[in-house]
Amino acid sequence: MFASGENHVFPRCACCNPMFFAASAGPASGASAPTNIEALEGSKRAAGPKINGPVIDCHGHYTTEPRALLDWRKRQIAAINDPRQRPSVDELKISDDELRASVENAQLRLQRERGTSVTLFSPRASGMSHHIGDASVSADWSRVSNDLIYRLTQLYPKNFVGVCQLPQSPGVAPENCIGELVRCVAELGFVGCNLNPDPSGGYWTDPPSTDRWWYPFYEKMVELDVPAMIHVSAAANRAFHTTGSHYINGDTTAFMQFLMSDLFKDFPTLRFIIPHGGGAIPYHWGRYRGIAQDQKKPSLSELVLKNVFFDTCVYHQPGIDLLTRVIPAENILFASEMLGAVKGIDPETGYNFDDTRRYIEASTILSVEDKRAIFAGNARRIYPRMRGF
Amino acid sequence: MFASGENHVFPRCACCNPMFFAASAGPASGASAPTNIEALEGSKRAAGPKINGPVIDCHGHYTTEPRALLDWRKRQIAAINDPRQRPSVDELKISDDELRASVENAQLRLQRERGTSVTLFSPRASGMSHHIGDASVSADWSRVSNDLIYRLTQLYPKNFVGVCQLPQSPGVAPENCIGELVRCVAELGFVGCNLNPDPSGGYWTDPPSTDRWWYPFYEKMVELDVPAMIHVSAAANRAFHTTGSHYINGDTTAFMQFLMSDLFKDFPTLRFIIPHGGGAIPYHWGRYRGIAQDQKKPSLSELVLKNVFFDTCVYHQPGIDLLTRVIPAENILFASEMLGAVKGIDPETGYNFDDTRRYIEASTILSVEDKRAIFAGNARRIYPRMRGF
Numbered sequence: 001m002f003a004s005g006e007n008h009v010f011p012r013c014a015c016c017n018p019m020f021f022a023a024s025a026g027p028a029s030g031a032s033a034p035t036n037i038e039a040l041e042g043s044k045r046a047a048g049p050k051i052n053g054p055v056i057d058c059h060g061h062y063t064t065e066p067r068a069l070l071d072w073r074k075r076q077i078a079a080i081n082d083p084r085q086r087p088s089v090d091e092l093k094i095s096d097d098e099l100r101a102s103v104e105n106a107q108l109r110l111q112r113e114r115g116t117s118v119t120l121f122s123p124r125a126s127g128m129s130h131h132i133g134d135a136s137v138s139a140d141w142s143r144v145s146n147d148l149i150y151r152l153t154q155l156y157p158k159n160f161v162g163v164c165q166l167p168q169s170p171g172v173a174p175e176n177c178i179g180e181l182v183r184c185v186a187e188l189g190f191v192g193c194n195l196n197p198d199p200s201g202g203y204w205t206d207p208p209s210t211d212r213w214w215y216p217f218y219e220k221m222v223e224l225d226v227p228a229m230i231h232v233s234a235a236a237n238r239a240f241h242t243t244g245s246h247y248i249n250g251d252t253t254a255f256m257q258f259l260m261s262d263l264f265k266d267f268p269t270l271r272f273i274i275p276h277g278g279g280a281i282p283y284h285w286g287r288y289r290g291i292a293q294d295q296k297k298p299s300l301s302e303l304v305l306k307n308v309f310f311d312t313c314v315y316h317q318p319g320i321d322l323l324t325r326v327i328p329a330e331n332i333l334f335a336s337e338m339l340g341a342v343k344g345i346d347p348e349t350g351y352n353f354d355d356t357r358r359y360i361e362a363s364t365i366l367s368v369e370d371k372r373a374i375f376a377g378n379a380r381r382i383y384p385r386m387r388g389f
Numbered sequence: 390m391f392a393s394g395e396n397h398v399f400p401r402c403a404c405c406n407p408m409f410f411a412a413s414a415g416p417a418s419g420a421s422a423p424t425n426i427e428a429l430e431g432s433k434r435a436a437g438p439k440i441n442g443p444v445i446d447c448h449g450h451y452t453t454e455p456r457a458l459l460d461w462r463k464r465q466i467a468a469i470n471d472p473r474q475r476p477s478v479d480e481l482k483i484s485d486d487e488l489r490a491s492v493e494n495a496q497l498r499l500q501r502e503r504g505t506s507v508t509l510f511s512p513r514a515s516g517m518s519h520h521i522g523d524a525s526v527s528a529d530w531s532r533v534s535n536d537l538i539y540r541l542t543q544l545y546p547k548n549f550v551g552v553c554q555l556p557q558s559p560g561v562a563p564e565n566c567i568g569e570l571v572r573c574v575a576e577l578g579f580v581g582c583n584l585n586p587d588p589s590g591g592y593w594t595d596p597p598s599t600d601r602w603w604y605p606f607y608e609k610m611v612e613l614d615v616p617a618m619i620h621v622s623a624a625a626n627r628a629f630h631t632t633g634s635h636y637i638n639g640d641t642t643a644f645m646q647f648l649m650s651d652l653f654k655d656f657p658t659l660r661f662i663i664p665h666g667g668g669a670i671p672y673h674w675g676r677y678r679g680i681a682q683d684q685k686k687p688s689l690s691e692l693v694l695k696n697v698f699f700d701t702c703v704y705h706q707p708g709i710d711l712l713t714r715v716i717p718a719e720n721i722l723f724a725s726e727m728l729g730a731v732k733g734i735d736p737e738t739g740y741n742f743d744d745t746r747r748y749i750e751a752s753t754i755l756s757v758e759d760k761r762a763i764f765a766g767n768a769r770r771i772y773p774r775m776r777g778f
Contacts (some may be wrong), residue, residue, distance in 0.1 A: 197628075203592060204628035239586075239593035244680050245645035248669045249638040256634040276676075280637045280669030286705025287665075290731030290742040291633050316675025322711040342679030353679040 050115070051361060051371045054389055056379040057111075059229065059275050059311050059335030060119035060160075062149060064106045065127075066098045069148065073127070076141060080133045092144050099151055108159060110338055114357055118389050120379075121149055122163035122194050126242050128233040131201035135169035135176055142167040142180050150188040161386050162190035163229070168199040170206060174217035181217070185224045191385040193221075195228035195272075197254045202237030202246055209254050210261035218267050227271035227382050229311075230254045243341035251279025255308065259292055259300070264307045271307055271382055273333060277314035277323050285326040301328075309382055311335035312356045312374065315342055320359035329370035333378050334360065439504070440750060440760045443778055445768040446500075448618065448664050448700050448724030449508035449549075451538060453495045454516075455487045458537065462516070465530060469522045481533050488540055497548060499727055503746055507778050509768070510538055511552035511583050515631050517622040520590035524558035524565055531556040531569055539577040550775050551579035552618070557588040559595060563606035570606070574613050580774040582610075584617035584661075586643045591626030591635055598643050599650035607656050616660035616771050618700075619643045632730035640668025644697065648681060648689070653696045660696055660771055662722060666703035666712050674715040690717075698771055700724035701745045701763065704731055709748035718759035722767050723749065 072092045079085035107119060123145035130138055142165045153160045164184035166177040174195075184190040195217075197209045207213040209230070221228060232250035233242075240246035251274045264270060274281070281288060289300055297303055309331050314320050323332065335356065342353040351358055360371055380386065461481045468474035496508060512534035519527055531554045542549045553573035555566040563584075573579040584606075586598045596602040598619070610617060621639035622631075629635035640663045653659065663670070670677060678689055686692055698720050703709050712721065724745065731742040740747055749760055769775065 204626050206628075208628050237593050239595075239597050239642060239646070241645045241649055241680075244648065244677065245638075245642045248641055248673060249634075252637055252641075252669065253628060253634045256630045257628070259633065260630055277672065280641065280672060283666065283669060283672035283708050283711060284637060284703060286703070286708060286735065286742055287731055288633065290704055290733055290735065291630075293733045293736075294731060314673060314675070315679055316715070318711055318714045319672050319675060322672060322707055325707045326705070342676055342683060344679055344682045346675065346679065347682075353675055 049361065051368065051375060053372055054117040054376040055115055055334060055357060056376045056386075056389055057116045057119040057336050057338070058273060058333045058379050058383070059313055059337050059340075060107060060121045061124045061337070061340060062103075062121060062145075062152070063124050063339045064102045065124065065148070066094050066102050068092060068094050068098070069144065072144065073141065076137060077132060080137060086137075086140075089140050089143050089147075094148065096151070096155060099148065099155060103152065103156070106339060108156070111159060114336075114355055116336070116357070117376075118158065119160055120163045120192065120383065120386070121152065121160040122229075123149060123165040125194060125231050125247075126234040128165050128168075128194070128196060129201065129236075130168040130196055130199035130233055131170060131236045133169075135167060135172045138167040138169045139180070141165075146180070146184050146188070146190075150184075150190075153189065161383075161389070162188055163192045163194060164188075164190045166193055166195060168196050170200040170203075172199075174214050177217055178220045181220060181224070181226075185226055185385070189385075190226075191383045192226045192273075193228050194231040196232055197230055197250055197257075198232050200236070201233060202235040202240045204253075208257045208261075210257045210263045215266070218263075218270055222267055222269055225269075225384055227273055227309075229273040229275055231275055247276055247341070248279045251276050252281060253279075255279065255281045255288075255304070258304050258308060259288060259297070260295070264304065268306075271309065273309045273311055273382065275311045275313055275335065275337070277312065277319060278310035278327070282310065282323045282326050305331050309333055309378070311337075312360060313337040313340070313354070314359070315353040315356070316346070317359050317362060320356070321363065321365060324360075324363055324365045324370075329366060329373050330378060332374045333382065334375045438750065440757065440764060442761055443506040443765040444504055444723060444746060445765045445775075445778055446505045446508040446725050446727070447662065447722045447768050447772070448702055448726050448729075449496060449510050450513045450726070450729060451492075451510060451534075451541070452513045452728045453491045454513065454537070455483050455491050457481060457483050457487070458533065461533065462530065465526060466521060469526060475526075475529075478529050478532050478536075483537065485540070485544060488537065488544060492541065492545070495728060497545070500548060503725075503744055505725070505746070506765075507547065508549055509552045509581065509772065509775070510541065510549040511618075512538060512554040514583060514620050514636075515623040517554050517557075517583070517585060518590065518625075519557040519585055519588035519622055520559060520625045522558075524556060524561045527556040527558045528569070530554075535569070535573050535577070535579075539573075539579075542578065550772075550778070551577060552581045552583060553577075553579045555582055555584060557585050559589040559592075561588075563603050566606055567609045570609060570613070570615075574615055574774070578774075579615075580772045581615045581662075582617050583620040585621055586619055586639055586646075587621050589625070590622060591624040591629045593642075597646045597650075599646045599652045604655070607652075607659055611656055611658055614658075614773055616662055616698075618662040618664055620664055636665055636730070637668045640665050641670060642668075644668065644670045644677075644693070647693050647697060648677060648686070649684070653693065657695075660698065662698045662700055662771065664700045664702055664724065664726070666701065666708060667699035667716070671699065671712045671715050694720050698722055698767070700726075701749060702726040702729070702743070703748070704742040704745070705735070706748050706751060709745070710752065710754060713749075713752055713754045713759075718755060718762050719767060721763045722771065723764045 075087045146164045149162045153162045235242045235246040464476045535553045538551045542551045624631045624635040
């Protein structure tokens with residue numbers, strides 16, 4: 001049912017398109033004049049002072065993979081209906097030099113330019129495409145993808161910490177992913193995982209994230225003391241744009257599932273990061289407070305904020321200001337999603353849209369202590385297996 | 390495929406639960422003390438001065454229907470597999486007194502208390518449930534629902550202006566809805582319609598809103614000069630909470646479809662209102678500006694803001710402040726969604742969450758002229774068939 005053509009693997013959107021990375025980064029020379037309502041805001045807000053101390057980016061994807069990985073995946077997909085043609089995990093050959101070349105002028109250069117200390121690094125989110133093939137296809141694909149992340153963490157132990165892709169597949173119990181989680185955490189030193197609440201790619205055919213269907217996997221997360229970032233993958237449903245609506249909807253949907261459930265009574269130490277600033281949640285915080293109240297539930301602080309955290313992948317100052325105004329600083333983790341959904345330079349600021357550090361530093365809402373917590377302290381607490389940063 | 394039990398018609402969420410309306414409204418006596426991060430914001434922001442002039446609420450649903458209507462619908466659903474048992478449209482008997490009683494202590498009282506001049510009034514959004522039965526079921530259900538709205542506009546011509554439900558059905562071309570649209574607009578004096586971008590109720594099985602599948606219907610909208618509010622209905626997919634995630638996701642999804650399309654080149658005068666403050670869109674305005682730029686598209690002002698408008702159904706001050714900071718005032722229409730998704734009183738303000746007039750009046754971002762445009766001027770422009778307000 002979910003076997004798909006190549007167009008579902010690497011759609012044309014920026015986040016999904018291999019080799020999309022453009023050399024341009026940093027302040028734009030000759031950026032066009034501001035043209036819309038945000039221009040006024042942009043000009044009003046000077047960059048804030050640099051915050052001393054480490055900056056941990058909790059949301060980075062390996063979106064500059066060597067061509068050999070993408071070719072391996074294409075062969076794997078082409079062989080879905082003819083398993084004898086399926087490439088083995090061992091057939092993928094990528095040298096250390098190729099790995100270095102793939103990140104040196106991309107993630108590593110941007111880390112230096114933006115002052116990021118370390119990135120929690122995982123395979124391309126849209127590339128997971130759990131809707132393609134079956135669980136065995138996802139298992140091999142996860143293994144080769146996670147192994148490359150591991151090698152990068154070994155080549156650059158100060159720059160990258162591993163977060164794993166899981167071999168999810170529609171209709172297959174998440175318990176099936178425990179083996180790869182344990183391998184990545186216990187053997188490869190990874191500190192978290194990306195958990196897809198909708199392996200079908202936009203049809204939402206599996207049980208909600210709060211169903212007991214997911215409980216064995218959550219038990220293992222708790223045992224290993226690793227959090228999961230809630231992250232859907234490429235949209236296979238043409239109603240959705242992968243990075244523009246499916247990602248954001250996935251975030252909103254998962255939060256609402258948590259709100260309506262008793263999941264965190266059953267797992268008081270389970271921790272989720274909802275990326276992209278929590279989808280629509282902070283913007284509609286009053287709606288969610290009101291729904292919880294109508295349902296006779298405790299306040300959202302009690303109900304979800306001990307277990308749910310939001311990242312800062314919100315690509316403009318007003319959005320970050322809203323996030324930091326309504327969500328306690330202790331629930332916010334710095335992230336840029338680079339190289340991710342938006343690669344360009346904002347003509348209204350002259351800086352990359354995803355240079356999110358600037359928005360945090362420019363915030364007049366957050367204290368210096370809040371900013372330090374968002375940049376590093378919170379990540380250390382939420383990812384206790386990450387050591388030395 | 391989409392025939393469903395009663396649980397899909399009136400789920401337990403507030404917006405969908407018939408007779409949920411509680412007598413409490415207005416300032417709370419003994420509201421509990423503020424408990425979370427917004428308390429500080431709430432106490433900082435005094436209510437702004439009342440804005441003189443009309444207040445047009447562009448988003449109100451008939452969520453206090455007489456029991457007879459709900460019973461009729463139950464009989465209709467029970468007869469889906471036995472059409473001989475299906476109730477006829479003429480069998481529904483509701484007196485004018487019953488209609489008056491259903492709104493006098495609800496919408497009309499709140500209009501008086503909140504100073505709303507008139508409400509653009511449509512059937513309960515979650516009740517549309519286009520996924521139930523087939524197109525003939527939707528046709529009868531739309532007809533009885535719209536006829537009640539019409540009678541209310543006749544009983545209270547100064548309080549209600551009609552907006553119609555459409556007889557959509559999954560897999561059935563929207564062209565099929567033209568007859569009911571024409572009937573409501575040309576014969577009953579309605580000024581707009583609610584258009585469901587996902588008649589499947591959360592499976593998103595129909596073509597995107599920008600597909601030529603929808604064009605004949607858009608041609609009729611243009612000819613009649615009526616806008617559509619993009620509004621999904623009850624979630625039939627258990628992944629979604631109807632008012633908490635499905636509604637918001639529907640808004641975000643439709644906007645992203647518009648952004649990626651040439652729809653407004655084909656229909657320069659087509660107009661959509663995206664409710665619930667535009668879903669996640671304003672919060673991620675930088676993301677959408679960036680995606681459009683990456684796609685070599687014009688600015689969002691050029692691309693969508695001549696045709697797409699957002700309502701103010703955002704239930705807290707920080708959300709409204711974000712909305713008004715990034716979206717031009719001329720693209721914002723006042724709305725409360727009352728009686729809608731959240732019925733309670735915000736303990737942090739002492740007023741109903743959905744008393745959105747207060748947030749607009751308290752805004753320090755908007756000028757008095759902006760506020761007047763949001764309260765009335767924009768609605769007059771977007772709904773040109775509404776006259777006398």
